[in-house]
Amino acid sequence: MVRKFDARQPDFETGFAAFLAEDRGTGHDVASIVRKILDDVEASGGQAVADYTAKFDELQVNPTTLQSDNVDLHALAADCPADLRKAIDFAHDRIAAYHTAQRPADHRFTDTTGVELGWRWTALESVGVYVPGGRASYPSSVLMNTVPAKIAGVSRIVMVAPAPGGELAPAVAYAALKAGVDEFYPIGGAQAVAALAFGAGRLKPVDKIVGPGNAFVAEAKRQVFGRVGIDTIAGPSEILIIADHTANPDWVAADLLSQAEHDPSSQSILITVDKSVGKAVEISVENQLMELPTGERARLSWEAHGAIIDAPDLETAAAIANQIAPEHLELAIADPDALLPLIQHAGAVFLGHLTPEALGDYVTGSNHVLPTSRAARFGSGLGLYDFLKRMSIQRVSPEGFAALAPAALRLAEAERLPAHARSVSIRTNRSGADG
Amino acid sequence: MVRKFDARQPDFETGFAAFLAEDRGTGHDVASIVRKILDDVEASGGQAVADYTAKFDELQVNPTTLQSDNVDLHALAADCPADLRKAIDFAHDRIAAYHTAQRPADHRFTDTTGVELGWRWTALESVGVYVPGGRASYPSSVLMNTVPAKIAGVSRIVMVAPAPGGELAPAVAYAALKAGVDEFYPIGGAQAVAALAFGAGRLKPVDKIVGPGNAFVAEAKRQVFGRVGIDTIAGPSEILIIADHTANPDWVAADLLSQAEHDPSSQSILITVDKSVGKAVEISVENQLMELPTGERARLSWEAHGAIIDAPDLETAAAIANQIAPEHLELAIADPDALLPLIQHAGAVFLGHLTPEALGDYVTGSNHVLPTSRAARFGSGLGLYDFLKRMSIQRVSPEGFAALAPAALRLAEAERLPAHARSVSIRTNRSGADG
Numbered sequence: 116m117v118r119k120f121d122a123r124q125p126d127f128e129t130g131f132a133a134f135l136a137e138d139r140g141t142g143h144d145v146a147s148i149v150r151k152i153l154d155d156v157e158a159s160g161g162q163a164v165a166d167y168t169a170k171f172d173e174l175q176v177n178p179t180t181l182q183s184d185n186v187d188l189h190a191l192a193a194d195c196p197a198d199l200r201k202a203i204d205f206a207h208d209r210i211a212a213y214h215t216a217q218r219p220a221d222h223r224f225t226d227t228t229g230v231e232l233g234w235r236w237t238a239l240e241s242v243g244v245y246v247p248g249g250r251a252s253y254p255s256s257v258l259m260n261t262v263p264a265k266i267a268g269v270s271r272i273v274m275v276a277p278a279p280g281g282e283l284a285p286a287v288a289y290a291a292l293k294a295g296v297d298e299f300y301p302i303g304g305a306q307a308v309a310a311l312a313f314g315a316g317r318l319k320p321v322d323k324i325v326g327p328g329n330a331f332v333a334e335a336k337r338q339v340f341g342r343v344g345i346d347t348i349a350g351p352s353e354i355l356i357i358a359d360h361t362a363n364p365d366w367v368a369a370d371l372l373s374q375a376e377h378d379p380s381s382q383s384i385l386i387t388v389d390k391s392v393g394k395a396v397e398i399s400v401e402n403q404l405m406e407l408p409t410g411e412r413a414r415l416s417w418e419a420h421g422a423i424i425d426a427p428d429l430e431t432a433a434a435i436a437n438q439i440a441p442e443h444l445e446l447a448i449a450d451p452d453a454l455l456p457l458i459q460h461a462g463a464v465f466l467g468h469l470t471p472e473a474l475g476d477y478v479t480g481s482n483h484v485l486p487t488s489r490a491a492r493f494g495s496g497l498g499l500y501d502f503l504k505r506m507s508i509q510r511v512s513p514e515g516f517a518a519l520a521p522a523a524l525r526l527a528e529a530e531r532l533p534a535h536a537r538s539v540s541i542r543t544n545r546s547g548a549d550g
Numbered sequence: 551m552v553r554k555f556d557a558r559q560p561d562f563e564t565g566f567a568a569f570l571a572e573d574r575g576t577g578h579d580v581a582s583i584v585r586k587i588l589d590d591v592e593a594s595g596g597q598a599v600a601d602y603t604a605k606f607d608e609l610q611v612n613p614t615t616l617q618s619d620n621v622d623l624h625a626l627a628a629d630c631p632a633d634l635r636k637a638i639d640f641a642h643d644r645i646a647a648y649h650t651a652q653r654p655a656d657h658r659f660t661d662t663t664g665v666e667l668g669w670r671w672t673a674l675e676s677v678g679v680y681v682p683g684g685r686a687s688y689p690s691s692v693l694m695n696t697v698p699a700k701i702a703g704v705s706r707i708v709m710v711a712p713a714p715g716g717e718l719a720p721a722v723a724y725a726a727l728k729a730g731v732d733e734f735y736p737i738g739g740a741q742a743v744a745a746l747a748f749g750a751g752r753l754k755p756v757d758k759i760v761g762p763g764n765a766f767v768a769e770a771k772r773q774v775f776g777r778v779g780i781d782t783i784a785g786p787s788e789i790l791i792i793a794d795h796t797a798n799p800d801w802v803a804a805d806l807l808s809q810a811e812h813d814p815s816s817q818s819i820l821i822t823v824d825k826s827v828g829k830a831v832e833i834s835v836e837n838q839l840m841e842l843p844t845g846e847r848a849r850l851s852w853e854a855h856g857a858i859i860d861a862p863d864l865e866t867a868a869a870i871a872n873q874i875a876p877e878h879l880e881l882a883i884a885d886p887d888a889l890l891p892l893i894q895h896a897g898a899v900f901l902g903h904l905t906p907e908a909l910g911d912y913v914t915g916s917n918h919v920l921p922t923s924r925a926a927r928f929g930s931g932l933g934l935y936d937f938l939k940r941m942s943i944q945r946v947s948p949e950g951f952a953a954l955a956p957a958a959l960r961l962a963e964a965e966r967l968p969a970h971a972r973s974v975s976i977r978t979n980r981s982g983a984d985g
Contacts, residue, residue: 146581202960213667219654230914231901232648237894239928253965286964322927337775341768341783344928348776369973376969408968451945458941459672466666466945469977473970474946477958479665481942492757493674493779495940505930506893507916510886510901511909523912525637529721530688533843534811535908538804542904 117397117417122386122426122435131424135439139351139380139420139488149305149334156309161316167306172248172279176302179316185281186301191288199254203290206478207258213480214263217499223508230515236503238268239344241319243311244296245326246287248277248303254290255476259483259497260326261294267502272296273321275311277303303328308335312343325501327484346501350488351380351420354472355441355461357432357454358387362447363468364395368403370445370471371396375413375421382420384439386432393423433457440491443472462491516542552832552852557821557861557870566859570874574786574815574855574923584740584769591744596751602741607683607714609736614751620716621736626723634689638725641913642693648915649698652934658943665950671938673703674779676754678746679731680761681722683712683738689725690911694918694932695761696729702937707731708756710746712738738763743770747778760936762919781936785923786855788817789907790876790896792867792889797822797882798903799830803838805880805906806831806856807848814850819874821859821867828858868892875926878907897926951977 120131155163161178168176176183195203223233244260246252257274264272274291276283278301291299300318302310308328314320323344324336336345354374358367371383387393400417404410426432433454436444440460448454451466458464462485465472476483484497511519520539527536555566590598596613603611611618630638658668679695681687692709699707709726711718713736726734735753737745743763749755758779759771771780789809793802806818822828835852839845861867868889871879875895883889886901893899897920900907911918919932946954955974962971 146585150581199960199964202957202964205957206961212661216657216659216667217669222651224651226647226915232651232914232916234652234916235890240894255961255965284964333776337772340772340775341785341923341925344925350776366973366976369969369976372969373967373973376967403969403972407972409966413969455670455943459675460939461941463942463944466943469948469951470944470946471973471977473962473973474951474954474958475942475944476970477961478954479667479944479946480661481667481669481944485942486939488776490776490779491939491941493939496942498940500935500940504895504921504926504928505933505935506896506926507898507910507920507931508890508901509898509905509910509914509916511905511914513904516904516909519909519913522637522640523909525634526641526690526912527908529634529637529719530690531844532808532811534804534807534838534848535911537838537842538801538808538906538908541801541804542906 117421117423120422120424122424122431134422139382145330145334149331149338152305153309153335153338156306156315157313164302164306164310164315167304168302171304172277174278174281174301181300181302181310181316181318183278183281183301186278186283188288188291188299191283191285192292194285195289199286200289203254203258203286203293206255207262207293209478209480210258210262211266214266214499219500219503228515228518229512230519231510233508234505235508236505239322239502239504240269241271241273241321242269242502243321243324244272244274245307245324245328245332246274246276247328248279248283252276252284252287254284254286255483256327257287257290258294261291261296263482263497263499264502265295267499269502273298273311273318275300275302275307277301277307305331305335308332308339312339325497346484346497347486347490347494351382352377352442352487353382353384354443354445355384355386355436355439356445356447357429357436358385358389358392359429359448360389360392361449361468362392364392365399366468366471367396367447368399371400371417371421372403372407372413373471373473374443375416376407376409379412379415379419381416383417384422384424386424386426386435388426388429388432390425393425397423429454430457436461440489442485442487442491445470445472460491462486462496552856552858555857555859557859557866569857574817580765580769584766584773587740588744588770588773591741591750592748599737599741599745599750602739603737606739607712609713609716611737616735616737616745616751616753618713618716618736621713621718623723623726623734626718626720627727629720630724634721635724638689638693638721638728641690642697642728644913644915645693645697646701649701649934654935654938663950663953664947665954666945668943669940670943671940674757674937674939675704676706676708676756677704677937678756678759679707679709680742680759680763680767681709681711682763683714683718687711687719687722689719689721690918691762692722692725693729696726696731698917698932698934699937700730702934704937708733708746708753710735710737710742712736712742740766740770743767743774747774760932781919781932782921782925782929786815786817787812787877787922788819789878789880790819790821790871790874791880791882792864792871793820793822793824793827794864794883795824795827796884796903797827799827800834801903801906802831802882803834806835806852807838807842808906808908809878810848810851810856811842811844814847814854816851817855818852819857819859821861821870823861823864823867825860828860832858864889865892871896875924877920877922877926880905880907895926897921897931
């Protein structure tokens with residue numbers, strides 16, 4: 116049985132807040148294990164990476180090259196079927212088009228005091244892309260993490276993916292080559308994150324590490340953050356669907372299950388302003404679960420973390436959505452554009468009945484790497500911005516200097532930083548003369 | 551004596567790389583201490599915050615309100631001298647103007663397949679601003695961290711600042727009120743970060759925590775990252791100056807020392823393409839150090855971490871600058887705009903002889919919270935973007951659905967996600983009928 120809430124009930128807020136606060140993570144404390152792996156790789160480089168890879172992935176990699184005779188990206192890619200290549204090419208081109216549109220403009224302006232200000236965006240030089248291996252080995256993830264880096268102008272894109280026993284999906288290999296990965300290493304786990312951050316063997320350190328992984332990978336990214344950039348700490352993911360009487364219950368049920376099948380810790384929530392739709396969706400979920408090959412996993416998620424919420428109106432539904440701050444939000448309602456302005460916190464919004472999350476996962480072109488576990492309160496999905504940084508620019512004219520100097524001197528004095536004051540005052544006498 | 555390098559020498563690269571890799575941090579392992587403080591605050595809330603504040607700051611705060619009878623923001627602000635208020639107002643207005651210009655535009659477009667795509671920027675709801683107390687209590691930091699949040703539209707700005715023994719700078723209090731801080735708590739350290747992230751007493755959790763702090767604060771931010779957003783992990787800061795024969799050695803020396811006076815771990819580096827300028831700067835630094843009230847601190851920094859590098863030309867100087875990826879880069883040269891396109895990695899660039907870093911620290915309007923310790927390789931200074939997030943938007947038409955469905959189905963099949971495939975295929979038969 117899935118949990119049900121009624122937003123009209125006086126105890127809704129308390130009960131629902133407790134539901135939202137439930138831990139969907141693994142709960143394992145992996146910090147000290149990860150610390151040791153990072154320290155080992157920093158101290159022993161490629162040898163430590165090779166040792167951990169032999170231990171965890173049963174794969175021999177050369178401590179210097181970090182390559183394995185059993186994993187050849189080009190050979191693997193050649194095994195990718197033609198129709199799947201075509202689908203990957205199609206997704207690639209759409210992702211490239213969407214992210215090309217994201218490029219921010221440089222800006223430069225002169226204000227009334229004669230001070231020139233602005234900023235300039237430049238690309239990161241090198242990026243490491245972590246791609247999970249095994250069951251969760253997704254060519255779409257390769258594209259979503261790599262294509263924006265390429266579009267941004269990153270000149271060195273390094274991909275790592277564990278290949279347990281030498282196994283790696285041919286579609287992952289094809290997607291990597293299609294997206295233009297410059298270097299590939301068949302390594303994973305915290306040891307791969309360490310190798311990317313510190314360098315190991317011939318793998319030179321990168322400037323930023325992106326891509327999802329298990330709890331060890333997430334913790335390793337957290338621990339190397341600062342020394343290199345990271346994208347986000349990914350947690351369990353979720354979908355929220357707001358449905359009205361125009362929604363097709365079978366479609367809504369299918370979309371809820373498309374999230375639930377990912378992992379038992381996934382979360383699928385329906386808010387409906389029409390009770391009969393809620394009931395019909397609940398029945399349809401049960402029916403579809405029985406047919407679904409991934410039904411066992413999806414049922415665990417649906418029964419542990421799923422919910423159906425009755426809301427009196429769409430405004431209330433939007434307020435609840437903002438409280439959830441879902442990774443994915445489908446507006447399966449008659450006029451989604453009318454509700455959109457009320458949505459403040461969501462990773463991605465899917466408008467109308469023909470826009471299931473699954474299309475966004477693969478081929479609309481927008482990025483499927485999105486803030487999970489309520490992180491849409493403060494974070495954005497992956498985008499071109501993750502591979503660019505903004506350099507601020509300023510140039511002070513003699514007139515501008517005269518206008519700015521007094522306040523700067525007063526503040527430096529208040530902050531007891533006399534060398535700051537001196538670097539202004541030393542120029543004061545000559546500020547009219549130089550430019 | 552300051553260290554000197556010559557980029558023309560064959561061993562320059564090795565020696566300089568070793569210099570850059572030197573640890574300027576504290577080296578203390580604070581992770582476990584911070585972990586305990588976070589756990590205590592999460593378990594015991596306001597009481598734990600009050601206990602730690604009594605212990606570390608010798609200040610009694612009420613466990614429920616987290617307020618102290620000895621710290622009244624309005625009373626303190628009233629003690630701020632009129633001329634200092636005027637300087638704070640001046641800086642405030644310039645910072646507000648600069649960050650207003652940063653607002654990114656929403657975007658919506660329909661592609662050739664009839665798929666509508668785009669994104670929308672929305673503000674964070676609540677932000678915590680950490681302001682260091684004691685000696686490093688800076689009104690300018692209050693403005694730099696708070697004003698962009700206000701401009702972005704953050705509705706709840708919470709400031710924390712330790713007030714050891716009840717002491718807090720009146721200018722900090724005035725700047726907080728001027729910038730529009732909504733709540734203030736006289737707490738600091740890891741316990742304040744924990745209170746902001748988890749909530750404590752009447753302090754409700756915030757969505758993101760920004761602002762610099764000591765090693766405990768930095769580690770606490772690292773550990774709560776994911777649960778809330780954070781800005782960056784701040785490390786020791788630095789200035790790099792590229793100077794040619796047009797530079798005034800006394801001005802350059804003053805600017806190097808304005809960075810060195812912050813902290814013994816600060817770093818000031820000069821690259822000059824004119825050896826005589828390098829020599830003159832070295833002498834001027836010695837002379838100014840003798841007069842400077844903060845000379846002792848500045849000398850520690852200059853002698854331990856400073857450097858003067860001779861470069862054969864400006865192109866080489868730019869390449870070295872990119873390797874350093876400095877927080878602050880002054881181009882004290884005849885034609886800074888000509889060199890700017892070669893600069894790839896820097897937090898902020900100051901063009902020409904009349905733009906010392908100190909003006910940017912206070913009053914040009916651009917943000918002085920910048921990526922330190924080589925983080926400009928992957929990060930940007932604080933800006934409006936830190937207080938906004940980007941929601942992706944997509945809407946698929948019947949024609950678009952027909953165009954996208956086959957590739958999505960093929961990819962879902964390859965990734966063994968049958969519920970993803972079903973959420974597409976279930977709509978296929980009716981995709982011509984619904985919109």
